[in-house]
Amino acid sequence: MIVALEHLRQVFDALPYPIFAKNAKHQWIYGNTAFEHLIGTKDYIGKDDTAYFPMEQVKVFRTQDRRVFGSEESLNEEEIGEGLFALTRKMPLTLPDGSVGLVAIILATLKSDKNRTDRSWISEALKREPAAQAEHLESTWSQRTEELQKRLNAVESMHSSTLQIARTDTATGLMNRLGFDAELEKAIHAAKETGKPFGVAFIDVDRFKQINDRFGHAAGDKVLTAVGRRLNELPDVFAVARWGGDEFALLTELPNIGQEALRQGFEEARQYAFRPVKDHNRRINISGSAGMSVYPDDATDPEELMRYADIALIQAKQSGRGRVVLFDHKLNEAEKRRTQIMRDLPEAITNGEIVPYYQPIICTSKRLVRGVEALARWTHKDFGPIDPAELFELAHMCTMAGDLDKHLRGKAFEQVKPWLDNGLINYLSLNISPQDIACEDFATKLLGRLAAMAISPEQICVEILESAIVGDLESAQANLEQLSSAGVQIALDDYGTGFSNLRALLDLPLDKLKLDQSLVRALGANNKVANLLTSIMELAKAMNVRVVAEGIETRLQSTFVTSIGCDLMQGYLFSQPLPYAQMDAWLFEYREKVA
Structure with a gap:
């Protein structure tokens, strides 16, 4: 449209007849080249008749203009200069903002003869002038209109092609x-x-x-x-x-x-x-x-x-x-809930509403507690306890997983240090988000935090997901090697259900594989699961890594994973995840029971 209006302006500029437009305040808002030549200036936009004409003549102009603003057309003889007269056709015009205006074309101009004192001849002369030029005007207008139509057709074609390109995805050829x-x-x-x-x-x-x-x-x-x-x-x-x-x-x-x-x-x-x-x-x-x-x-x-x-x-x-x-609209309610949880998550982290719960990790040989895993728990003010899997997923979606893990690590270090110091546990196991393990300085910061807390790196195990190493193997490997060199244990979590890259596993400094609890729970329901777990144990031996079986809920499951050589177990058979105070009491009680 902008291109088309520019072509229209070019057509008006090519005409030999002065054309102008005014708004209801009598201010000029447009004039073509011929009009500029007629009044002798380009500095007229926004100005009214008083800038160039005596007040007596301005009153005449405005009387005529007001009739046109009232929806009348006019054809008037006007004195537009010293001895200069014009025959002007004016028509009403609705402006883009909805207000009224006018557009005018000066059909003829005539310079009066200084030797003649009467002006009766001026009217006849002005009327003869446009009649003599009518044929030329019609020819010129027709020619320019045809030219404009051609240009508009070209613009429309170009616009259509451009629009098609703008609406197409280049990779697939589909719409975007x-x-x-x-x-x-x-x-x-x-x-x-x-x-x-x-x-x-x-x-x-x-x-x-x-x-x-x-x-x-x-x-x-x-x-x-x-x-x-x-x-x-x-x-x-x-x-x-x-x-x-x-x-x-x-x-x-x-x-x-x-x-x-x-x-x-x-x-x-x-x-x-x-x-x-x-x-x-x-x-x-x-x-x-x-x-x-x-x-x-x-x-x-x-x-x-x-x-x-x-x-x-x-x-x-x-x-x-x-x-x-x-x-269905139940999904909408669920989505509103999820949105609210994500909106509240940053404040919950800042205010310490999300706290670590601890689940013990038991050795299969002597049934002693070897470590505890810190797990995030949040009781939302409106929705109650948030499912841990949902919490992790939503934290990941709103890129808060790293902040959540950092908050939990700090709290867990403070709470677990006495257990480490008095020998209740050997190590603390922490989940590390994929975002963190890919951060260039993650290992350096974690080791610095441990040093500040006087916690030995050997007393920490970091758990990573397979997706973390599949997504950015190079960055993950650099952090893990730095941690491993310092003595931190490395565990691959939820093993057995993802897209394991065995080459990557061989290259990483792994100490443990944690069997996904869905495999443990399938024991007895699917005969192939037992064979699969046995095969994973053989792989672990070849890689010289220990195996932790998660999700142990029955004695049958405990007996089976012990029989195939699992080193460690974790699950509700021993304890559900508990807050600090309850886990503190559980650890002392369990130690007495085992003794």
């Missing part, structure tokens, strides 16, 4: 966010007229970063392109966009088949989109999660529709990934 927003607005407008519902869905590739890390970014782009193409091929889908990263958005028509049938159809579509992708001679297995909201059942506002679809997607990923979830 801008394009999707426009399609969603169209869909809502159409649905209001037809009454037909439609679905808004968010879909993402599960663990896409690991695909990039394992197969390379070119393969990752191929996966995204394949998924996008398959989504476009789905029946009833009328818009697909790459929303960003590994996430897609789509719009789909919805047959009236009921909630469960809709969910099943959505699940079949998800399975179709996430079939394996072939890259050269490699087969890349992929999965994806999806969430959908429905217009108008869930919302009629575009932002709410997308937010609800995103909430459903989050629920799908939290439920184990590789599944679909249809939005």
Whole structure:
């Protein structure tokens, strides 16, 4: 539009007739080149007639102008200078701000003869002048209009192409966010007229970063392109966009088949989109999660529709990934709760509301307490006790995991030091967030804190997740080697359920593997689990690391992990996580019982 107006200005400047426009305050707001030549200055914008004409003539101008502001057109003879007369056509004009104004074209000008005292001839002469020039004016206007139309067509074509480029994702050829927003607005407008519902869905590739890390970014782009193409091929889908990263958005028509049938159809579509992708001679297995909201059942506002679809997607990923979830308003309440928890988390850390609980770690041979693991516990003022897994996930989502761990470490060092000093335990085990273990100076700061507390590095065990070393192996390895060299024990937590990189495990200075408690709990229910745990024990022996079995709840589980050579155990069979005072009493009582 700006380009088109510039071309229009060029057309007016090319005309030989002075053209100007005024606002209701009689101020000039536009004039073409011919008008500037006529009045002899370019410094007129914002000024009124009083700047260049005597007051007697200004009164005449304003009388005529007010009629035009009142929606009349006028054709007047005006004296615009000493002996200079003009025939001016004025028309009402609505300005962009909605106020009234006028636009005028001076059709002819005439210089009076100084030797003639009467002026009756001026009117006739002015009227003859535009008639004589009418044919030339019409020809010029037609030519300029045709030129303007050509330019406007070119601008429109360029605008259309530019808009198409601006709305397209270069990696996949799909629409991007801008394009999707426009399609969603169209869909809502159409649905209001037809009454037909439609679905808004968010879909993402599960663990896409690991695909990039394992197969390379070119393969990752191929996966995204394949998924996008398959989504476009789905029946009833009328818009697909790459929303960003590994996430897609789509719009789909919805047959009236009921909630469960809709969910099943959505699940079949998800399975179709996430079939394996072939890259050269490699087969890349992929999965994806999806969430959908429905217009108008869930919302009629575009932002709410997308937010609800995103909430459903989050629920799908939290439920184990590789599944679909249809939005309902219970999910919205759950999301409000999560948002409130994340909002309150920083203040809770600062105020010491999140405290360490301790769970004992028992050796399998003599059943003695060897250490305790510090675990975060938070009782929210509105929601009560927060599930530890949820707390860690939300802290990670709002990048507060490092702050949370730092707070817990400081509190645990103070509380546990007496247990270490009097021999109640040999070591304190601490969970380290992936963000911390990748920080360049983490090891240095931790060792400095231990020195300040007079705690020996040998009395500390740091537990890291597999995701920490898979995500940034180089940084994690540097920190872990520095800690290990100082005497800190290194444990790999939740082992046996992730995507273990055995090469990385061999390169890291590990002292322990902690078996994921889901494997221990599956003992007796799945015969293959016993064989798997036995195999992990053989791997641990080859790597010369000790094994800690988490989640021990029954004597049968305790007996089995002892029989296959596990060194340490941890679980509710011995004690649930307890606050400091209760764990202090438990440790003394347990020591007496074992003695």
